Amino acid sequence: MRAEIVSVGTEILLGNLVDTNAAFIAEKMASLGISISRINAVGDRWQDLYQTLEETLRRVDLIVITGGLGPTEDDITKEVLSRLMGENLVLDEGILAGIRRRFRGHRIPEKAARKQAMIPASAKKIPNPVGTAPGIILEKDDKTIILLPGVPREMRKMMEGELYPYLLSRLGTEELISSRTLKVWGMGESQVNEKIADIMLRQSNPKVGLLAKRGEIHISITGQFAPEVVGEKIKTVEDQIRGRLGSSIWGVDEETLEGIVARLLKKRGLRIAVAESCTGGLVSHRLTNIPGSSDYFTYGIIGYSNQAKSIFLGVPASLIKRRGAVSPEVAKKMAQGVRKAGEAHLGLGITGIAGPSGGSRNKPVGLVYISLSSPEGEICERFLFPGGREDIKWKASQGALDMLRKYL
Amino acid sequence: MRAEIVSVGTEILLGNLVDTNAAFIAEKMASLGISISRINAVGDRWQDLYQTLEETLRRVDLIVITGGLGPTEDDITKEVLSRLMGENLVLDEGILAGIRRRFRGHRIPEKAARKQAMIPASAKKIPNPVGTAPGIILEKDDKTIILLPGVPREMRKMMEGELYPYLLSRLGTEELISSRTLKVWGMGESQVNEKIADIMLRQSNPKVGLLAKRGEIHISITGQFAPEVVGEKIKTVEDQIRGRLGSSIWGVDEETLEGIVARLLKKRGLRIAVAESCTGGLVSHRLTNIPGSSDYFTYGIIGYSNQAKSIFLGVPASLIKRRGAVSPEVAKKMAQGVRKAGEAHLGLGITGIAGPSGGSRNKPVGLVYISLSSPEGEICERFLFPGGREDIKWKASQGALDMLRKYL
Numbered sequence: 001m002r003a004e005i006v007s008v009g010t011e012i013l014l015g016n017l018v019d020t021n022a023a024f025i026a027e028k029m030a031s032l033g034i035s036i037s038r039i040n041a042v043g044d045r046w047q048d049l050y051q052t053l054e055e056t057l058r059r060v061d062l063i064v065i066t067g068g069l070g071p072t073e074d075d076i077t078k079e080v081l082s083r084l085m086g087e088n089l090v091l092d093e094g095i096l097a098g099i100r101r102r103f104r105g106h107r108i109p110e111k112a113a114r115k116q117a118m119i120p121a122s123a124k125k126i127p128n129p130v131g132t133a134p135g136i137i138l139e140k141d142d143k144t145i146i147l148l149p150g151v152p153r154e155m156r157k158m159m160e161g162e163l164y165p166y167l168l169s170r171l172g173t174e175e176l177i178s179s180r181t182l183k184v185w186g187m188g189e190s191q192v193n194e195k196i197a198d199i200m201l202r203q204s205n206p207k208v209g210l211l212a213k214r215g216e217i218h219i220s221i222t223g224q225f226a227p228e229v230v231g232e233k234i235k236t237v238e239d240q241i242r243g244r245l246g247s248s249i250w251g252v253d254e255e256t257l258e259g260i261v262a263r264l265l266k267k268r269g270l271r272i273a274v275a276e277s278c279t280g281g282l283v284s285h286r287l288t289n290i291p292g293s294s295d296y297f298t299y300g301i302i303g304y305s306n307q308a309k310s311i312f313l314g315v316p317a318s319l320i321k322r323r324g325a326v327s328p329e330v331a332k333k334m335a336q337g338v339r340k341a342g343e344a345h346l347g348l349g350i351t352g353i354a355g356p357s358g359g360s361r362n363k364p365v366g367l368v369y370i371s372l373s374s375p376e377g378e379i380c381e382r383f384l385f386p387g388g389r390e391d392i393k394w395k396a397s398q399g400a401l402d403m404l405r406k407y408l
Numbered sequence: 409m410r411a412e413i414v415s416v417g418t419e420i421l422l423g424n425l426v427d428t429n430a431a432f433i434a435e436k437m438a439s440l441g442i443s444i445s446r447i448n449a450v451g452d453r454w455q456d457l458y459q460t461l462e463e464t465l466r467r468v469d470l471i472v473i474t475g476g477l478g479p480t481e482d483d484i485t486k487e488v489l490s491r492l493m494g495e496n497l498v499l500d501e502g503i504l505a506g507i508r509r510r511f512r513g514h515r516i517p518e519k520a521a522r523k524q525a526m527i528p529a530s531a532k533k534i535p536n537p538v539g540t541a542p543g544i545i546l547e548k549d550d551k552t553i554i555l556l557p558g559v560p561r562e563m564r565k566m567m568e569g570e571l572y573p574y575l576l577s578r579l580g581t582e583e584l585i586s587s588r589t590l591k592v593w594g595m596g597e598s599q600v601n602e603k604i605a606d607i608m609l610r611q612s613n614p615k616v617g618l619l620a621k622r623g624e625i626h627i628s629i630t631g632q633f634a635p636e637v638v639g640e641k642i643k644t645v646e647d648q649i650r651g652r653l654g655s656s657i658w659g660v661d662e663e664t665l666e667g668i669v670a671r672l673l674k675k676r677g678l679r680i681a682v683a684e685s686c687t688g689g690l691v692s693h694r695l696t697n698i699p700g701s702s703d704y705f706t707y708g709i710i711g712y713s714n715q716a717k718s719i720f721l722g723v724p725a726s727l728i729k730r731r732g733a734v735s736p737e738v739a740k741k742m743a744q745g746v747r748k749a750g751e752a753h754l755g756l757g758i759t760g761i762a763g764p765s766g767g768s769r770n771k772p773v774g775l776v777y778i779s780l781s782s783p784e785g786e787i788c789e790r791f792l793f794p795g796g797r798e799d800i801k802w803k804a805s806q807g808a809l810d811m812l813r814k815y816l
Contacts, residue, residue: 012431012434012447013434013438013443013444013445013446013447014434014435014438014444015430015431015432015433015434015435015436015437015438015444016431016435017431018426018427018428018431019426019427019430019431019447020426022423022427022449023420023423023424023425023426023427024423025423026420026421026422026423027422027423027424028423029423030421030422030423035421036421036422036423037421037450037451037456038421038448038449038450038456038460039420039421039427039447039448039449039450040446040447040448040449041430041446041447041448042445042446042447043445048445048446052446055463274710276689279693280692280693280695280696280697280701280705280708281684281689281690281691281692281693281696281708281710282689282693283689284688284689284692284693284710285687285688285689285690285692285693285801287688288688288689288710288712288762288801289688289797289798289801291763291764291765291797292765293688293712294712294713294766297688297710297712298712298713298715298716299709299710299711299712299713299716299720300688300689300708300709300710300712301707301708301709301710301720302682302689302692302696302705302707302708302709302710303707304696304701304702304705304706304707304708305702305706305707307706307751308706308707308750311749312707312709312720312749341719341720342716343715354696355699356699357699357700358702389697389699390697393693393696393697
C-alpha cells in the first residue's frame with residue numbers, strides 16, 4: 001500500500017519548526033509495511049492546501065494529514081478537506097462534552113470549542129487523550145484520509161493508540177516490516193564490517209546495514225515477513241551477529257548506556273562515584289538522568305584544576321608534575337580517590353584534553369584516559385577521540401559508561 | 409518570489425532521518441523574503457523523483473533540491489533533473505581535480521569521482537568547501553533550480569557561502585525579512601504579555617510574537633523592509649521591549665546562557681565553583697562546554713548523598729537534619745562551601761527534587777533552591793519547576809546560570 005503524508009503549518013515553511021511529525025509517522029507506517037512515497041509540507045492558505053490535497057488524492061489511496069485542527073481561524077484543515085471530499089461538517093456532541101470537561105474551571109471559549117468539535121459527516125473520530133482536537137478517519141471513494149493534530153504529543157498518542165490497530169486491520173494479511181538496531185562501542189565501521197561481512201552479504205531479507213553515529217556503529221537488521229514469523233527471522237540474524245561481536249554490542253534500539261548501567265548497578269546493589277576532568281560533569285549528568293539514581297550514585301567531582309585533583313582526590317601533586325594531569329597514572333588515582341571519598345564500591349576517573357586548545361605533540365586534543373577502580377584494583381584505557389569539544393566530551397562519557405557496563 | 413524545496417532520500421520517507429535541511433533552507437529563504445510554498449520529500453526512485461520535479465516546476469519558478477548527489481548508483485538527482493530539463497551531463501575537469509585532491513593518499517574510486525564531477529551542460533557550479541559533491545545552479549526556461557548535497561554540513565556551508573549573495577542579487581530591490589529573538593528567563597508568558605501587550609498590538613511590521621520554550625519565553629521580532637532600513641526598524645522595537653523587561657532578557661538569537669556567563673566571568677577575571685545536587689552535574693557540564701573553561705571553572709561537586717554534602721562542602725549534618733537537604737539554608741551552605749573548597753571567587757549551590765519520586769506535600773517534585781555565594785555574601789532563590797526529571801534538571805541549570813549572569 002502506498003501512502004503520502006501532508007504536514008500543514010506555515011511555521012514549517014518558514015523554517016521555524018522542523019517537521020518531526022512526518023518522520024514519526026513515516027517510521028510507524030514503514031513498520032507496518034506501508035510505504036510512504038512522498039511527504040508534503042504546506043502552509044495554512046486555503047488554495048495551497050486544497051491543491052496539495054487534491055494532487056495527493058490523485059496519487060495514493062492513503063493520506064495522513066497533521067496540523068491545522070486548532071480552534072483559531074487559521075486552522076482550516078478540516079474545512080478544506082470537507083469541501084474537497086464533498087462532506088458537511090457536523091457538530092459531534094461527544095467531542096464537545098469532552099472539550100468542556102477538559103476546560104472545566106476555566107472560561108470556555110464557546111466558539112473555539114464548537115469549531116474543534118466539528119467533524120465531516122461520514123468520518124469516524126479518534127479520541128484525543130491529551131488534548132482537545134480529535135483525530136479523524138474518513139473513508140470515501142476508495143480513499144482513506146487520516147487527520148491528526150499537529151501537536152507532537154497528541155499526534156503520537158493517537159498514532160500509537162487507536163490508529164495502529166486500525167491500520168493493522170486495514171492491511172489484512174500483508175507482511176510487516178520490522179527493524180532492530182544493535183549498538184556497538186569500541187570498534188570502527190571497517191572492523192565491524194570485517195567481522196560480519198558474510199552475514200551482511202548472505203541475505204537481503206532481513207537486510208543488515210551499518211551506520212556510524214557519534215563515535216559508535218549502529219547495525220540495523222530490517223526484514224519484511226508475515227506477522228507470525230517476523231520476530232523470529234530478525235532474532236536469528238541478531239543472534240548470528242551477537243556471536244561475532246559479543247560484548248562490543250552494548251544495547252539495542254532506544255536503549256541508552258546510562259540506562260543499562262543504572263539497571264546493572266541497581267541489580268547488583270553497587271554504588272558508584274565519579275571523578276571527571278575533561279568531561280566536565282557530563283558522566284554524572286547522564287548517570288543522574290535516570291530516576292532513582294540516588295540508589296547507586298553517591299558523589300561526583302569535577303576537578304578541573306590540578307589543585308582540585310590533589311586536594312579532593314588525593315592525587316599526589318608530584319605525580320601530576322611527573323606524569324602530567326592527562327596520564328594513566330592520574331586517571332587511576334582519580335578513580336581510586338573518588339571511590340574512597342564517595343564511599344562507593346566503584347570509582348570512575350576521566351582525564352583528557354577536550355580542546356580546542358591545550359593539546360601538544362605528545363598529548364593531542366582528543367587524548368583521554370579512563371580508569372575504573374573496584375575492590376579488585378584499577379583498570380585504565382587510553383582513547384584518542386576525533387571531533388570538536390562537545391563531541392570529545394560525549395565520546396569520553398560513552399567510553400566511561402561502557403567500561404562500567406563491561407565490568408558489571 | 410515563490411519557491412519550493414525538494415528533499416531527496418528514501419531514509420526520509422522511512423522516518424529514519426528527520427529532514428532538518430528543509431527547515432534550514434526555508435529559514436534562510438524566509439530571511440531573504442522568498443516565500444516557500446511547499447516542501448516535498450521524495451525517495452530516490454526515478455519515476456517518483458521525475459514526477460515530483462515536473463510538478464514542482466509547473467507551480468513555482470525557484471526550486472531548491474537537496475540530496476542524491478553522492479557517488480553511488482542510488483544517487484540520481486542530477487540524472488533525473490538533466491533528463492527533465494533536456495540537458496546533457498558533462499564532465500567538469502575542475503571538479504574532478506578537486507575530488508582527486510580531497511582523496512589524496514587514498515585509493516580514488518575513479519567511477520565514483522567521475523560521477524560526482526558531472527554537471528548539466530549549462531549549469532553553474534557551487535564549490536563544496538567541505539565535501540566532494542558540488543552544488544549546481546541551473547537557470548533555464550525562466551526557471552531557477554538549485555541543487556545542493558544532502559549532507560547537512562556541506563549544504564549549510566554552500567547556502568551560507570556562495571548561494572546567499574547569488575539569491576540576494578537575483579532578488580534585486582525586494583524587501584528583506586529579518587528576525588530577532590529575545591530570550592526571557594524568570595517570567596511567565598502572561599507576565600511578559602502584560603508588560604509588552606501594547607507594543608505587540610501597536611504594529612504588524614515588525615510583528616512581535618511570544619513562544620514558551622522549556623520554561624522560558626522567547627520574544628520574536630520579525631519585519632519586512634528595504635535592506636537599508638531593516639536593521640534599524642527591528643532595533644527600535646527591540647529597544648522598546650528592553651525598556652520594559654530590562655535584565656529579564658538574558659540573550660538573543662543563538663546565544664546560550666553558559667556562553668554569556670563564560671564571557672562575563674572571563675571579562676571580570678572571576679573563577680567559579682559549583683555544588684550540585686538535583687542537577688547532577690548539568691551546570692558544570694554546561695559551563696565546561698565552552699572552550700577555555702579552565703580559565704574560570706575550578707571545581708564542581710555533585711553531592712547526592714547528605715554525607716557528601718557534609719564532608720566535602722562543610723554543610724553541618726545537624727542543619728541537614730533540621731531543615732532538610734532541600735532547603736535554602738543547605739543551598740547557601742553548599743554555595744559557600746564549594747566556593748571555599750574550589751578556591752573560587754563565586755560559588756553556586758543547587759539543591760532540589762528532580763523526581764519522579766522523593767517529593768512530599770511540603771516539598772513537592774520540582775522544588776529547587778539555588779544559592780550564589782560571593783564575597784558580598786549569599787543570595788538564595790526558591791523555584792518550583794513543572795515537568796519531568798530531565799526538564800526539571802534543565803530548568804534548574806538555567807535558573808542557576810541566570811542567577812550568575814545577573815550577579816555578573
